[in-house]
Structures are given as C-alpha cells and as structure tokens.
Amino acid sequence: MEQFQVHGAAKSRAGGHRRQAITGVNASGNLEVLVERTLQDHECQVDVATAVTGFRDIWEAVIQEFFARSSPGGLRFSINDGGARPDTVTLRLMQSVQLMEDKA
Amino acid sequence: MSNRLQTYEASWYEASARDRVAGLLDADSFVEFLGPEQRAMSPHLAQFDLTGAFDDGIVVGRGRLDSQEVFVAAQEGRFLGGAFGEVHGAKLVGLLRAARDSAGPAGPRAVLLLLDTGGVRLQEANAGELAISEIIHAIVEVRSAGIPVLALVGGRAGAFGGGGIITACCSRIVASEHARVSVSGPEVIETNKGVEEFDSKDRALVWRVCGARTRYLTGGVDRYVKGSIPDFRKTAIALIAHAPPFELATLKAEQRRLSERLQRFGDCRDAPEIWRKAGLPESEHIAEITDDAFLAIQRIKGADHDAR
C-alpha cells in the first residue's frame, strides 16, 4: 500500500462556502474523495492512499493537471483509492470541487 | 454534506449510501454523526494491504422523515461488500444505544437501517461477528423502548450472514426486487455441499431461494417496493405506525407462523414448489412478471402478519 501527498499552488480560491464534501466510493475501479476547505487560499493538496503501488508518477501528473485546470485554492483532498484509472481520478476530483462550489 | 441526486426517481440500487439517506429523508434534514472528516477508520485493513473508507463504510445520523425525527444508518454495499468491521459495527451500536437512551416524546420516532451487507468483514471476523450480536442486542432494547426499527434492503450486497439475522430482528422489513436476504451465501453453500445443492452461478435460482419476491410472498419481508428511493420513503413512512411491539405475544405469534411455514413447505426445495402448494397463480413466472403484476398477487396465507 502507498500513501503520499501531492502539493500544489492554485491561482485562485475555490468558490462557494461549503466546508467539506465527499464523493465516490472505495470500490474496485473507483475511489473515494473527501475534500475540506482547510488550507490557505492559494494552496491545494491531495493525500492519496492506494493499494496499487508503483504509479506515483502518474498520480502526481494527473493531480497537477487537475490543480492547473480547476484552481482549487484552499482545498485539501483526501483519497482512498480502489484501483481507479486516471480519468476516473480526474472526474472525482472535479466532482468534489463542484460540490464545494455549490451555494450551500 | 450529501451528494446531489441526479434525478428525483433515483434508483435505490444504483445510489450510494449517502444518496439513499439524502433521498429517503426530508430535504436537508440529515445531520451525520462521526462523519468522514473525523476519519474514524478501520485500523485492521492496512495489514492486509487494503485501503479503507473515511466512514468505514457506514453513514449514521439523524434526520426527519415526513417531519418526524428518525435515526438512520446506511451501509455502503460497494465498500468491502458492506461488511461489518469493528468501527463500522460500533457506529451502528452507538446509534442504537443513543436511540434507546433518548426514547420518549423528544426522541426518535423510528430507527431506519439501510442494510447492504455481505455479513462479517473477514479481515476483522471476530470484531464483526461480535458487533452483529451487540447490534441485535441493541435493536431489542430500542424496540423494547417502544421505538420501531425498520430494515430497508435493496442494494448490491443484499443482507447476508449476520446481516440477514439482523434484518429479521427488526420490527418491519422493506425490500425491492434486487434484494437478497439470507444467511449462507450461495457460493459458500456450493463450496461446502456441492453444485447439486446450490448452483451459485444460477442467478434465477439465487433469487428464487433468497430474493425479495420469495421473501415477500412467504412473509419473510413485510413490504415489497419498486426500486426507487421515493418508493422506499413512502413505504417507510407508512410502516412506522404499524410496528409490532417486542413482547411475548409477538414472539409466540412468530413461533406459530414459522412452525406453520415448516409444516406446510418443509419438504420444498425450490420456490415454485411452494407456490404450487399454496395455490398461487403464475407459479412458473413469478420471477419474470413486472413489479405491478407481482404486487397484484395475493400473498400466501399468513404472510401478511405483524409477528416479528
């Protein structure tokens, strides 16, 4: 099992007022993402726990691309991964930002 | 903190545990206890190289159902098969004890258990098994305090093993077509007793033996619903007022109905034999007809009971 963090900088703070949200499930080919608004406005971070080892480089690339595209400033994402493919990871991360940006 | 549902008619089967809770209860009324941000997770999975879930696969909390205060627990059937582990089980035990202790005019009107489980989580087998016993003990206490406990079953994992036993300790049981309610899983029976005894790959057989339609017709579950979340909601609301008390008279009535079932159908090995003996129409096609057609069938005598 691997656990690691990916840090990033965001151009802007993620919108909305929600403090936290959760999406997805830790099941085969899927992942669970918990997102919390606990960081400084221009910081973002993803904590990954995955049973599929050896793909850290890909995780870093996918996550940095997500940071650049979504600018989730202030958000900390925590992942329990069940062996999801990169496009599913991106989808869930973006879903979690959408949940945070919903007007409460 | 719930996910938005895609459509109002969302399928119970397809929905996550959180979506079921959100759709079942009055809008925005749910307050979660020990939510995922608290990270009350299993400490036993890492040694098996497994990742966990922030809520250990069960959502517990309170909310309103048709403006009545209720406590709710929902298992996520896709996380490790919705199985009971130490933390998962303890969350449900704590919820039930809280219901017991707050029984009264200001307390919950009912406890809703959205069960979706294969039974005990083998990596934590002893803790899961004991948790199941603690849960049953607590359900009895809640019912004895006058609070109905409703089981709602319709997910991917069904209600197997200790989950099947928990289901039948509840005051009322609601199930949709997808639900299977049983003790031993078909694969386990096949492994132990051979394919003649149970061909676990025969899906039609699995549903004839432990599926919701068989359970409903024989009185093994109390309500059969179509599979949308609003269907479960409507039925749960209706059932709260009709829950049997936990007392000697109820259990004596259950003793009678279960004895009768054995006497009448104790030599049957498949559901159509039961339907023929009971004189039900369509005995060969019960699995294939629509939910509407199925609901029009009269249940076996004695199946519509409150002896649970």
Add this chain to the structure above:
Amino acid sequence: MTLDDVLTSLFPSGHQVERGPSGTLHGTAKVGGHSKVTVVGIVGGTPLGVDAAILLAGHVLAAVEAGDRAPIVFVVDTSSQNMARRDELLGLNEYLAHLYKSLALAAAQGHPTVSVLFGHAAAGAFIATALASQSLVALPGAAPSVMDLPSISRVTKLPLEQLERLAKSTPIFAPGVKPLFAIGAVTQTWEGDQPFAARLKDLLRQAPAASDPRDRIGLERKGRLLAQKIAERVAAEAVAHA
C-alpha cells in the same frame, strides 16, 4: 468433554435433560440457589438449521411463559448454520433471528441466560446460540469461530501462512477461545480442574449488567481497542445534536 461429562459437572444434583430431534436438548436441572433451571442445547456437532432453531425457540418461549424467572442454560456443541438450499428457501435468517429474540426476551423478563460452549460454534450458529445469552462460558474443548482460516484464505485470496502469522499479533479475526475472550465475546473460561456447578452458581448470582458490557470488556482486555470509544462518540454526537 462429552455431553454427559458436561451435564454432570454442571448439575451434580441431577438433571432431567433429554435429547430431542435435530440435535436439540431440552429439560430442567438443579443449580444451588435456584429451584430449577431450564436447559436447552444443540449438541453432537449438529449444524443449526430451521428445524432445530424453531424447537429451541419454542422451549425458551415456554420458559418465559412460565414466568418464574428461572435461569436458562444453553449448552452448545454445534457447527455452523445448516448450509442447505431448503433452509435458506424457508427463511433460515428468520428462524435464527427468532431464536436470538426469544433468548433476548427471556433475559429482558428476568431469566438469566448463560451459554455453555463445550464444542464447536461457527458463524450464524455462533451468533444465535453462544452470543445470544447474557454470558458465554467456554469449557475445555470449546472451539468457537467465525470462519476457519483456510476458508478465510480462499475468500480473501490471502495466503494461509500470512493469515497464521497475522493471527499471532491480533485477536481480531482468528478462530479460538483466546481471541474471542480477548475481544469480549467469551465471558469466562472454565478449566477442567474446577467444579462447574460452583462456578455456574457464582455466575448466576451476579447481577446481569445493565447494558451490554462486551465492548467495555473488549477494551479492558485490550482485544478490541476502538469499539467502545466509537460507540460512545456516536452516542455523544447524538446528544449534542438533540
């Protein structure tokens, strides 16, 4: 220990316990301090199926109806639940639940309930017999389990050697009295050197716990470190949000 050894050691003053169908036992016995106790059992390593479960529940309910608050002693040497298509078709889950509920009702109505495990009990049978009483006593020869290690290995696809190794450092999944005692499932273990009758009398003399004590016991014995705390945290939040 044989069944006769167990019954003689539990009830040296005598018993009228008889074998019934489907591996069941039923009768009465004398224990010091009580005019009588009700004895039920499933023995001979017989799997617990719908037929045995309904018989046993019937005996328990009859004892409750008598209303004399006499203790109920449940002797257990079973197997797992009966693995049969017929039993599942007939709703085995309801029969096992009914047996559990009957024992729970008896306890709630003032009949102390004690399960005495002297042989096997596994999975659903373990839940509905051994775990369904206020106290669970393990005698020499008791072999409780949820699932045997080879089957756990098969289902989880983990090597048996790995499971055996892990079982040395945690009581959380492996079969046996020792881990189940550690987590709070087994109340007491009685060795063969002590007279069981005296220990049974002592056990029955203790007032039953007001609430299920097993998670607290599991914490005290360090076998289940989280269960009680988690249950308490959930209950505390329920009060806070009232």
